[in-house]
Amino acid sequence: MMKSLRWGILGAANFAEKHMGPAIHAAKGAELVALATSSPEKAAGFQAFAPGIQVHDGYDALLADPAIDAVYIPLPNHMHVEWSLKAMAAGKHVLCEKPMTLAEAEFDQLIAARDAAGVLAAEAYMIVHHPQFIRARELVQGGAIGTLVHVDAAFSFFNDDARNIRNQPAAGGGGLRDIGVYTFGSARFVSGEEPLAVPYAKLRFDNDVDIFAQVAADFPSFSYAAMVSIRMFPRQEITFHGDKGVLRLTCPYNANVFDAAVLTMTTDGQTVTTERWPGVNQYVLQVENFCQSVQTGAAYPCPLEFSRGTQKMIDMVFAAGGRPA
Known part of the structure; x- marks a missing residue:
């Protein structure tokens, strides 16, 4: 049986709490294990549906956690490229909220980092x-x-x-x-x-x-x-x-x-x-497809090239x- 992909979330965004956190928790082949937030109040919302989730008080601390295979990034738009690059440099697979960049040219460095790290990186384009x-x-x-x-x-x-x-x-x-x-x-x-x-x-x-x-x-x-x-x-x-x-x-x-x-x-x-x-x-389907692509090498429905x-x-x-x- 294939090992589940262990996920961490960078930031306790409301959308992550209401939609993507529960989706990762419910998806086949995925396990939500960590959250990065310095707010105990915000962490409580995630602990309500994922009681065993580990809470890191900073984004870098979560990326340094060897127990995490993939990260979901729901940060404000202007932070997407920076933290996607940091996550890939840390060897993590990346699912980042849209828009993943603020200009087309910024996809160059994301695609290069993805290929260099040998990870899956994609925009969270669920439709x-x-x-x-x-x-x-x-x-x-x-x-x-x-x-x-x-x-x-x-x-x-x-x-x-x-x-x-x-x-x-x-x-x-x-x-x-x-x-x-x-x-x-x-x-x-x-x-x-x-x-x-x-x-x-x-x-x-x-x-x-x-x-x-x-x-x-x-x-x-x-x-x-x-x-x-x-x-x-x-x-x-x-x-x-x-x-x-x-x-x-x-x-x-x-x-x-x-x-x-x-x-x-x-x-x-x-x-x-x-x-x-x-x-x-x-x-849920988005997370399951992401996990399947990582675990089996199957083509992902929304690669960076499409988002570009x-x-x-x-x-x-x-x-x-x-x-x-």
Whole structure:
């Protein structure tokens, strides 16, 4: 029987406590053994579902722990590259929250460090592990809606809390980095294509972070439109429109949190096919796929090279909107 991958978490972020910590604890092939935080109060939330977890009072102390095989990094965006590099240098496998970098060029050093250390390093991009996106890719690339002509995506929520890192420019905040990764990366994943150009991007800023983006992009075989905002009522969806049908995901990004994961496809003769995935936890699937890749050498669904492509598109949008990343 293969040994479980022993995980540590750098920082007691709320998202780590509510979602990724429990996912690591529940995943097959994984064992949550350590947390780095100097706050006993924050540690208590993790100890509630992982009573035996060891608490280190610093990030370096956790990385020095020989009992840890892999680390999950939920730190603020501007700290991702630094601590991913430190973790790889310590011989740990790395799963780092998105966006893993603040600019495409920063992926060079991450990829080089990954290859030099012989570890798996990846962005925590959970949606590509969910069966709704795997199915959408099969249908679109398999011709179920004919030739793909247009994709449109929307993702929004409301957060104007100045204390929140999403609204802090020094922490790499803003809507494009927080949720634009989903509207852009999901289109790339399903279509298998990369954007050629971003001819239009209208951006709005507040306290020097982008709070709204309206984007038009050209892909090799289809046009693309997206709306991203952290100052609008919650909404999320993505539509793939072909010449023979339309495929919609009505809860593509926060499946079973925002709403149920449902795929609807309408084709010739108004034939409607609906598929649902109740109870699927994409965070657990992400951890299990990561562990399997480490343990068996199987290809990981979201390598750094894929994440680099999404960051490149974010950089293109910033440039088109007159604000280089």
